[in-house]
Amino acid sequence: MGTVVISVDAELGWGFHDYEPGDRPTERIERSRWGWNRLADLFEEFRIPATWAIVGHLFESECNGAHVGHPSPPGWFDHERDPDPMPAEFRFAPDLIRSLVDGPVDHDIGSHTYSHVEFGESYATPELARAECERSVEVAEAAGLSLSSFIFPRNKLGHRAALAETGFTCYRGPAPEPAIDGPLLAPARKLARATVVDAAPPLVEPTVDEHGLVNVPASLFLYELQGPARRAIASAVGDPVLKQARLGIDAAAAGDGICHLWLHPNNVRREYDVEPLREILRYLDRARERTDLTVETMADVAEATLRGERQTAKQV
Template identity: 55%
Template sequence: MGSVGSVVISLDAELGWGFHDLERPPLERLESGRRGWRRMLDLCAEFDVPATWAVVGHLMLESCDGVHADHPAPDGWFDRERGEWTDREDLRFAPDLVRGVVDSDVDHEFASHSFSHVLFGRPETDREIAQAELERSLEIADEWGESVNSFVYPRNDVGHRDVLAEHGISAYRGRSPTYDGVRGLVDSTVRSRSMLVQPTVDEYGLIDVPASLFLFGFEGPVRTVAESIWEDPMVVQARRGIDQAVRNDGLFHMWLHPNNLTRERDDRRMRAILSYLDRRRSETDLAVETMGDVAERLAVTRGVDGGTVAADGGSETKTADDD
């Protein structure tokens, strides 16, 4: 890392594709995808906070036949699109929302979240499927005039990193070294565990920009109780991570899905976090970066010798939340 602390925010922008393979998709989040997407764009614009928007490529299409006969995928992968969601274009397509990202006055990074949210680490996802998922998403991005330097794995299911490297991807979001939810809160507050992460260069030359904190890992009744006697625990966590980045000149990487913003209280959470980030940026040398920025900076730091950057000690790894 350099001598200045930085904060990264990444979003898994997926709408229905984040849930289409689930037997019972969470209805509230499913129906909140478009609302949350617009709200996050508005909030990022209000506070001039650039983010890495990892977009499912299928959303950029105007239409499709639902068959995708020339696209290899696990058996039954497109069944919901062909059946139950045939008339749910709002879940399957979103060129208007994607246009909001790429045309924003904020310098967002356009990144890939695959073509149809295939899980790269699963045994049924062979190399052919991984290549097709990445190539199709890059092809669509190119048609939009967008280049792609960063990749966010669907459900943080890391796999086929060599395929990313072969297709010119520079960075991906690695799994968080810390836990989500209550355990993560205890680790950082009671045990004073740092939420800063260290980017590393893997054996394929890709830069792993690990997640620090999933901003919606503390939900349901436990959140309601906590908020009734305290302030929003995730806002407290985010402020702590931002302050750690300032004090220790390290990297703090928050992430979420637009569909996590299902109600006004979720909007308030994100407003509080972005407002605090904006204030700390104005008071200090803190930088707000994208994953691509981090990769570019690290590449410069590495120089021409090809040396790698070692990770901090870290702890037992837990795959972050869901979709």
């Protein structure tokens, strides 16, 4: 019996706060609340639970931007207090979180760090990683929530010991790299990965690492190919990511692995971004009706793995 997992990197403006103001993707930030709500509506429409890994600062409703005692790099919180701060609606989101928690779908609320620190970067000291984990847990507990799932910002893994020490049980590891021949530059490799539509994305299996954490690797980023390029290809031969997602769902329905799909709310900016996602969720909903396919969250997978109910999991 296979499984589909969907995880969401929920960050609003925090996903880009370390960019120079002129380099921030304005539309992605300005449409991020709209995308969050549309995504939540789609999950509700098809009753599909997901893991929402939320930047911890979004649990708060206000702050002075000082964060005294937080061991962050110099200037890390300048966007909250400089002469032109990022608007509060993209720094705070207790309303969006409460809507998720109070809704009819039993989502898994996890962490995306407290302030979108990349744990794999040199500036992320052990002290900073621990503080980010601890503060994320604190603000979630203040909202009545317990966190167990963790997603690393920009998928840069690091300081996994800090996760284990602060009570997390699982994280999303990187997807297996597809075999693409030739010395392609990064943009070309990205296009190649997104348009190899005859191959299903890899099914993955959870593994337990040396810290006792369950790694639930990714299979497919649903918006790796975006904008005019995706629409042009879709108009010619059909949406390539939609095709890959369907193949992944079919593979999971026919096997015992996990098809782990992921995205950001800020990938969903216009109605033309919504429709392929609706088709994926509709396809998933129909697949679980006619097969033994299950839809689970990262927390569900981790719990079953640690209980020994997923026999394919292994110690690494």
